[in-house]
Amino acid sequence: MQTFLLTPVKTVTALFLLTIIHFCNGILNIYLNTQEVQKLLGLEAELFYVRQGIVNDYALNFVVPIPSKINSLHFTWESLASKPLPYIIQIDTNDDEALEEPKLNITSSGLIPTYTQVFSLSLQCTGIVSAEVDVTISINITVNPDVTALKLKRKKICTKIESAINSQAVDAVPIRTSSARIFYYAVVCAFVLATTSIMCVAGLYVRRNKQRRTIDETTANQSYSAFLPTAIRNPTTSSSYSSFRRMPSYSLIEDRPSPKGLQERIAELTIQRCRVCLRNVVLEGTFSRVYQGTYSSEGGTEEEVLVKTVTDHASQVQISLLLQEGMSMYALNHPNILSILGVSFEDNSAPFLLYPLHNYSNLKVFLQRCKICSEGVAHTLTTQEVVDMALQVIEAMHYIHKKHILHKDLAARNCVVDNKLKIKIADNALSRDLFPSDYHCLGDNENRPIKWLALESLINKTFSTRSEVWSFGVLLWELTTLAQQPYVEIDPFEMAAYLKDGYRLVQPINCPDELFAVMAYCWAMNPEDRPTFLQLQVCLKEFYMQLTRYV
Incomplete structure (x- = not known):
């Protein structure tokens, strides 16, 4: 039975004019230096938000995750005009319980100097709760008579610290005891301390013997490692991308221990570029391409693969997005899931992401x-x-x-x-x-x-x-x-x-x-x-x- 269900539809004017890159009226540079990009994304590059007065909207759209161990951010800016440029900075967060009030080492309003200046933003977690806190850094720059507004987004990862909570709980409870009880407590503590010390010494002795046996066994087994079946990997291939670290775009429903970090995943999947042969382009965008190609394994067998990559004019942010989104389905094994097969890096060229291809479109x-x-x-x-x-x-x-x-x-x-x-x-x-x-x-x-x-x-x-x-x-x-x-x-x-x-x-x-x-x-x-x-x-x-x- 065929039926038609029609609902009232509002008449709306569609606007399709989207500007990818726009210009600041003044000349200005705002960027992350190489050390900061290496710390946050694991890439050897500078990340410009504004270069020679040109605003990079791709970089502004990228939400940079901040691991819990990183508590400060550093930005570099300079006015390329003949005079300093007035600015106003505002920091907004969505979770005051997980994150302390962010603090700048410069005033919230002032002048961007005509020389290169690095300023920092402190992001300290409270340790009370675990949360992902959205941090928005709004920078308004006045170039008479216009104002350029920039919004830099970060996602700060905060973890709950049990010791801090326990100490707060202990401090909240007043301790009442007599001098006799204090004496007995001291005796018991001394006994426990002595027992613990003996156990620690014994444990260290056993552990050293165990480590010595493990090293001997590992040395003995190394000669057999060549006969173990291996996945597509090439541990000898290295590049600056091997240190890339990024939270996956696929969200975890609940906290769970990850068996392998992203760096280990990339190391396991890294293959030699010379083994990949590109044939025809399947899909193409402004800065990305999807190829049909082949991969030749070390055993000589050739396999049809789908290759995702970016063009030469793609930014470092686009490259990092390709990696973190492509690695999200690593090690998922299901007949209805297309998991990544390998990653290929080569100096001064974009990475290749390889997927199995069996007449897929x-x-x-x-x-x-x-x-x-x-x-x-x-x-x-x-x-x-x-x-x-x-x-x-x-x-x-x-x-x-x-x-x-x-x-x-x-x-x-x-x-x-x-x-x-x-x-x-x-x-x-x-x-x-x-x-x-x-x-x-x-x-x-x-x-x-x-x-x-x-x-x-x-x-x-x-x-x-x-x-x-x-x-x-x-x-x-x-x-x-x-x-x-x-x-x-x-x-x-x-x-x-x-x-x-x-x-x-x-x-x-x-x-x-x-x-x-x-x-x-x-x-x-x-x-x-x-x-x-x-x-x-x-x-x-x-x-x-x-x-x-x-x-």
């Missing part, structure tokens, strides 16, 4: 090509094929959530499909550049997939497994419409109000009522009213069985 591009055939008539996927592809996505999302990871950008553009309609979910590396019409900035210098986000993610930037269910509903709508643009008539700035008023995507042509009901169920206003991926799996499997009975 981008799902969004594949769906758009389905609209075109020799007769000029769109080839629509059958409902049974759509449901089967949706079930594969559910399997992958359920696996990711079991690993305590949120994708936060589930869409057709971040999936691949082969000629047998087998789906794999991929990371979102380069998606903002390859599919720029799918991302919008709402004046906060952050490109986001506005029309795929749940209402709470759009307004409060909060993500959960239920918000991913909302995005899955939009992905299901993409499958049934052959990758039409969702909410094409709605201005991105009006999306929040549009969703608050209860409006949703319309029912696609030839979409059964049962399938559209699943989509609408995913778009419930209250996150708790949305189904889980397990519930969606049961529902769609039952619908799939009903479809197969009539085939």
